[in-house]
Amino acid sequence: MRLLRTRLIELVVVLFGISIITFLMIRLIPGDAVAIMLGANTEVTPERVAELRASLGLDKPILVQYVDWLAGAMTGDLGVSIWTRRPVIEEIGAHVWPTVQLTVFALVLGAGLALPLGVLMARLRGQGWDVVLQIGSVAGLTIPSFWLGIMMILALTVLAPGVQMLGYVPFSEDPLGNLARLLLPSIALALPILANLARLTRSAMLDALQQDYIRTARAKGVSERSILFKHALRNALIPFVTSVGIMAGYLLGGAIVIEQVFAIPGLGRLILGAIAERNYPLVQATILVVTVAFVLINFVVDLLYAIIDPRVRH
Amino acid sequence: MNGSPSKLLLFAAGATVLVIAIAVFAPWVAPYDPLEQNVISRLKGPSAAHWLGTDQFGRDILSRVIHGLRASLGISAAAVAVALLIGGALGLIAAYYRGWTERIAMRAMDIIFAFPVMLLAIGIIAMLGPGSTPTAIAIAVVYSPIFARLLRGPALVIAESDYVMNARSIGASDLRIIARHILPNLASVVLVQTSLLLSTAILVEASLSFLGLGTQPPSPSLGTMLSEGRNFLRLSPWSAVFSGAAILLVAFALNLLGDVLRDTLDPRLRGE
Numbered sequence: 001m002r003l004l005r006t007r008l009i010e011l012v013v014v015l016f017g018i019s020i021i022t023f024l025m026i027r028l029i030p031g032d033a034v035a036i037m038l039g040a041n042t043e044v045t046p047e048r049v050a051e052l053r054a055s056l057g058l059d060k061p062i063l064v065q066y067v068d069w070l071a072g073a074m075t076g077d078l079g080v081s082i083w084t085r086r087p088v089i090e091e092i093g094a095h096v097w098p099t100v101q102l103t104v105f106a107l108v109l110g111a112g113l114a115l116p117l118g119v120l121m122a123r124l125r126g127q128g129w130d131v132v133l134q135i136g137s138v139a140g141l142t143i144p145s146f147w148l149g150i151m152m153i154l155a156l157t158v159l160a161p162g163v164q165m166l167g168y169v170p171f172s173e174d175p176l177g178n179l180a181r182l183l184l185p186s187i188a189l190a191l192p193i194l195a196n197l198a199r200l201t202r203s204a205m206l207d208a209l210q211q212d213y214i215r216t217a218r219a220k221g222v223s224e225r226s227i228l229f230k231h232a233l234r235n236a237l238i239p240f241v242t243s244v245g246i247m248a249g250y251l252l253g254g255a256i257v258i259e260q261v262f263a264i265p266g267l268g269r270l271i272l273g274a275i276a277e278r279n280y281p282l283v284q285a286t287i288l289v290v291t292v293a294f295v296l297i298n299f300v301v302d303l304l305y306a307i308i309d310p311r312v313r314h
Numbered sequence: 315m316n317g318s319p320s321k322l323l324l325f326a327a328g329a330t331v332l333v334i335a336i337a338v339f340a341p342w343v344a345p346y347d348p349l350e351q352n353v354i355s356r357l358k359g360p361s362a363a364h365w366l367g368t369d370q371f372g373r374d375i376l377s378r379v380i381h382g383l384r385a386s387l388g389i390s391a392a393a394v395a396v397a398l399l400i401g402g403a404l405g406l407i408a409a410y411y412r413g414w415t416e417r418i419a420m421r422a423m424d425i426i427f428a429f430p431v432m433l434l435a436i437g438i439i440a441m442l443g444p445g446s447t448p449t450a451i452a453i454a455v456v457y458s459p460i461f462a463r464l465l466r467g468p469a470l471v472i473a474e475s476d477y478v479m480n481a482r483s484i485g486a487s488d489l490r491i492i493a494r495h496i497l498p499n500l501a502s503v504v505l506v507q508t509s510l511l512l513s514t515a516i517l518v519e520a521s522l523s524f525l526g527l528g529t530q531p532p533s534p535s536l537g538t539m540l541s542e543g544r545n546f547l548r549l550s551p552w553s554a555v556f557s558g559a560a561i562l563l564v565a566f567a568l569n570l571l572g573d574v575l576r577d578t579l580d581p582r583l584r585g586e
Contacts, residue, residue, distance in 0.1 A: 022437075134574075142566045144565070150547070157548060253521075294428070
């Protein structure tokens with residue numbers, strides 16, 4: 001319980017800080033943000049500037065602005081898109097699913113393959129494979145996902161011309177088409193995660209295998225298989241779970257870029273479009289929503305960690 | 315490691331030095347002017363005259379890759395240096411003074427760290443407008459908390475060690491203790507992490523340029539080349555293939571160097 005209370009206080013502080021930083025984003029734009037926004041699509045006249053400034057609430061004292069904005073944000077009102085006048089929360093809702101799907105697929109793919117691969121890598125230790133594995137995992141870690149995606153498209157246009165692999169269809173409309181189109185981007189996105197988590201599993205396994213309880217289990221005559229998967233892997237899972245939470249944020253950033261490669265209308269598309277139109281309220285809201293979601297995911301992962309590892313609970 | 319860390323270290327260091335040398339001496343190494351257009355030989359494959367082929371304006375891809383490398387490495391290195399300076403200083407100060415100083419400094423870093431890297435970087439560039447300098451600033455901001463966190467831990471251990479206590483007891487000033495006694499002992503951590511983070515910074519810079527937020531055309535940049543080359547994938551994939559391969563090569567060399575250095579310098583792993 002004490003742990004939960006400390007974590008909750010930390011969470012509130014971090015969320016508060018995030019709200020201040022995102023709030024300040026529009027206010028810290030060098031020059032007159034309102035004129036810059038308008039300049040993207042229309043002629044800038046003093047009347048229009050005054051009107052938009054008033055509708056964004058930018059004519060009030062900054063503290064009042066912040067309180068209004070925060071109160072709105074907490075009730076789901078993140079303002080309206082300056083061009084379409086639609087609530088930005090709706091725009092985000094319309095683009096969030098492809099990105100969530102892509103991120104989850106890549107995470108499942110990367111994390112799912114990383115465990116067996118990491119265990120295998122730990123078993124291969126000291127058999128002349130170490131340098132190969134090290135070079136291989138560093139390569140996996142540093143291969144740019146967006147380049148890998150483009151190379152996959154290139155390979156497929158040569159090998160299987162005519163296969164539709166770009167774009168997005170909702171799962172509810174065409175389940176197979178949805179999965180087929182997300183396959184390549186998910187693989188491209190998952191590779192760095194796979195390399196990262198496999199390495200982590202390997203070193204955590206090697207660490208666990210050196211512990212006394214493993215020696216005890218061996219002395220008792222427990223089978224090697226059982227030692228590897230039951231005794232060692234369970235302990236290796238602890239750092240693994242923490243990393244998976246952090247990976248989610250990394251994947252999200254990667255997804256924004258991969259969406260451009262595979263023409264997927266997700267949050268990446270939304271935020272880049274908003275930047276091009278200087279639709280700052282939309283940029284700001286997207287960053288806020290995604291970051292808060294990311295922080296909450298990590299908060300839950302932290303709590304899970306405490307459940308898996310009784311040592312943390314106390 | 316299985317007995318040959320020195321060979322691998324040599325390889326990684328050699329590759330890194332080579333990449334940096336190419337970037338630094340780009341104007342002398344590149345066979346052509348990266349901006350020189352030649353409409354007659356557009357979108358050509360590799361040949362004796364153009365080793366990596368030409369792009370949609372007939373510009374020499376090899377020269378553009380070399381100059382793009384220079385831009386990417388320059389922006390990333392500047393950003394990581396600033397992040398190391400700001401984040402490292404905050405981490406050290408937090409570890410040394412403890413108490414409220416530490417709490418405030420590290421909380422502030424936690425808040426920046428809470429944003430997904432790419433998202434905050436994109437937000438900063440949205441504010442400042444696209445370009446090389448905003449990209450460098452964005453990367454410096456998102457990487458500062460990483461350095462602060464990485465350096466605070468080891469600095470805490472050193473700050474409580476006997477020799478720092480001794481230095482304090484003979485009246486050494488705080489600045490002297492930090493600069494002369496704590497900092498040198500962090501050299502290996504700094505070296506390893508700078509190398510690793512420079513590698514990922516290159517990937518972030520390339521991603522941002524790829525999205526059109528970083529270095530602006532016609533200046534050569536690896537991410538921008540990849541993004542432009544993508545449009546000509548069917549006609550001539552060379553620009554996309556080689557610009558991406560160059561990003562991989564730089565990031566790989568620096569990451570491997572950091573990785574092998576960590577194995578070599580970390581005494582806990584050495585005897586494993």
